[in-house]
Amino acid sequence: MNEGKIIKFYREKYQMTQEQLGKGICSGTHISKIERLHTEYAPEIITLLSQRLGINIENELIKLNTIKNRLNHWHDVIVMQLFDEMNLINHELEQDDLIQISDYINLYKLLRVRYLLMHNLTEEALEIINELQKKEHKLSSYEANLFKHVLGVYYLAKHENLKAIQVLKSINDTDYTNKEYTYHLAVAYHLNESPVMAYFFADKSRQFFKEINNYLRVIDAEMLMAIQVKDDGDFKETIYRFESLIKSCELCHSPDRKAKVLHNLAFEYFRRKNYELAHKYYNESMNLKNNDSSPYLLSFEGYIRSAYYGSLLPKDELLQLANEGLERALKKNEQLYINLFTLLSYLIQDKEQEYHQYLSEYSLPLFKKFGFVYLIKRSEKELFNYCFNQKKTRRALKMAHILINQ
Incomplete structure (x- = not known):
C-alpha cells in the first residue's frame, strides 16, 4: 500500500x-x-x-x-539527555525525505522542537510551534499532550514561567506516558518561587527517572528538591544533600551537573550570608563551565557579589571583575547580565543614586518582563529601603504596598 x-x-x-x-x-x-x-x-x-x-x-x-520506532527511540534519547546520540539521530532523520509522507510527520516536528530547545535555538523552535498550532486539532491525543509539553519547555526558555505552569498542568498523563514533564513543571514552580509545588513535582519526576534508570536526571530532580528547603535549622541536612549530589555527579562523570550543584550550593551559602563559602563554591562552579557561556556569567556575578558583601577582595579588583563581566555580557548581548554587572559596578563604586536609578528605570522592568521572581523581590526591597532612608515617603509607601500585596 x-x-x-x-x-x-x-x-x-x-x-x-x-x-x-x-x-x-x-x-x-x-x-x-x-x-x-x-x-x-x-x-x-x-x-x-x-x-x-x-x-x-x-x-x-x-x-x-520503521519511522515510528526511530522517532520513539529519539524521544527516549532526548529524555535521557544523551546529546551525542541525540545529535546523530537528528542528522539521520534530517536526511530522511520519507518522514514528510509518513503518518508521524507531526510527531517528528514535535520532537524536533524539543531538540532545538535543548540546543537553545528558540526562534527556530517557535517557527515549528506556530506551524503546529494551526493544525493542533489534527494531532492524536498523545501528540496533543506532547505539544503541551514542548510548549511548556518553550515558555521556560523564554522565562514565561506562569504560562509554562498553565500549559504543563493541563497535560493528561493518562494519555501521555512521558512523566518528564513533571520535572519541567517543578522548574516552572521553582522559578515562580513556589517551593512546595516545586518540591512535589520534582519528587514525581525523580520517581519517573528512577523507573527508567536515568540516574543523571535523578540528580537533576534531587538538586531541584534540595534547593526548595529554605529553612532547615542549622543547614546540616541541606549541606549533606548537596555533598551527596556532588559525589553522584563525580561518579556519573557529569561535570556540567556538578557545576550546577556547586552554583546552587554557593547560592544557599550566599542566602545565609556565609559569603566566604559562597565565594568559594561560585569559583569552583565557574572552573567547570565554559567562560563564554551564560551559566558562567551567572556564577561569575555571584562570585563578585559574594566577594563584595564579604569584603573578600579589594574594591579596585572587584570593579575590574565587574567590568570584565559587563564586557562579556555586552559581547553576547545578554540583557540580564548587562543589567546585573552594571548594577554591581555602581554598587562597588558606592554610587548609590546611580545604582537605584538604574535599578528602577532599567533593571526592575527587565526582571518583570522576563519573570525573574527572585530578582524582582530583591530589587523592590532594595528600592523600598532606599526611598525610606532618603525620606521619599510617597515612593516608599508605594513600594511597601507592592511588597505587602506580594
Whole structure:
C-alpha cells in the first residue's frame, strides 16, 4: 500500500509528470491510481517505476515502516539527555525525505522542537510551534499532550514561567506516558518561587527517572528538591544533600551537573550570608563551565557579589571583575547580565543614586518582563529601603504596598 505514496513522493521530488514516469511502462492514469491507492498493480510495474526513479523500493519501504520506532527511540534519547546520540539521530532523520509522507510527520516536528530547545535555538523552535498550532486539532491525543509539553519547555526558555505552569498542568498523563514533564513543571514552580509545588513535582519526576534508570536526571530532580528547603535549622541536612549530589555527579562523570550543584550550593551559602563559602563554591562552579557561556556569567556575578558583601577582595579588583563581566555580557548581548554587572559596578563604586536609578528605570522592568521572581523581590526591597532612608515617603509607601500585596 505504501508503494504508491513512495512513488508519488519521488516523482514530485524529481518534478516528473505521471506521463513522463510511466512512458513505456504504463499510462499516466494508471500511475495516478497507484499513487492514490485506487487500484491493484503488478509488482513488476512498481519495480520498473522504482528503477526509473533511481530508488530501491524495498529499502524505501523499510525506512518508511520503521519511522515510528526511530522517532520513539529519539524521544527516549532526548529524555535521557544523551546529546551525542541525540545529535546523530537528528542528522539521520534530517536526511530522511520519507518522514514528510509518513503518518508521524507531526510527531517528528514535535520532537524536533524539543531538540532545538535543548540546543537553545528558540526562534527556530517557535517557527515549528506556530506551524503546529494551526493544525493542533489534527494531532492524536498523545501528540496533543506532547505539544503541551514542548510548549511548556518553550515558555521556560523564554522565562514565561506562569504560562509554562498553565500549559504543563493541563497535560493528561493518562494519555501521555512521558512523566518528564513533571520535572519541567517543578522548574516552572521553582522559578515562580513556589517551593512546595516545586518540591512535589520534582519528587514525581525523580520517581519517573528512577523507573527508567536515568540516574543523571535523578540528580537533576534531587538538586531541584534540595534547593526548595529554605529553612532547615542549622543547614546540616541541606549541606549533606548537596555533598551527596556532588559525589553522584563525580561518579556519573557529569561535570556540567556538578557545576550546577556547586552554583546552587554557593547560592544557599550566599542566602545565609556565609559569603566566604559562597565565594568559594561560585569559583569552583565557574572552573567547570565554559567562560563564554551564560551559566558562567551567572556564577561569575555571584562570585563578585559574594566577594563584595564579604569584603573578600579589594574594591579596585572587584570593579575590574565587574567590568570584565559587563564586557562579556555586552559581547553576547545578554540583557540580564548587562543589567546585573552594571548594577554591581555602581554598587562597588558606592554610587548609590546611580545604582537605584538604574535599578528602577532599567533593571526592575527587565526582571518583570522576563519573570525573574527572585530578582524582582530583591530589587523592590532594595528600592523600598532606599526611598525610606532618603525620606521619599510617597515612593516608599508605594513600594511597601507592592511588597505587602506580594
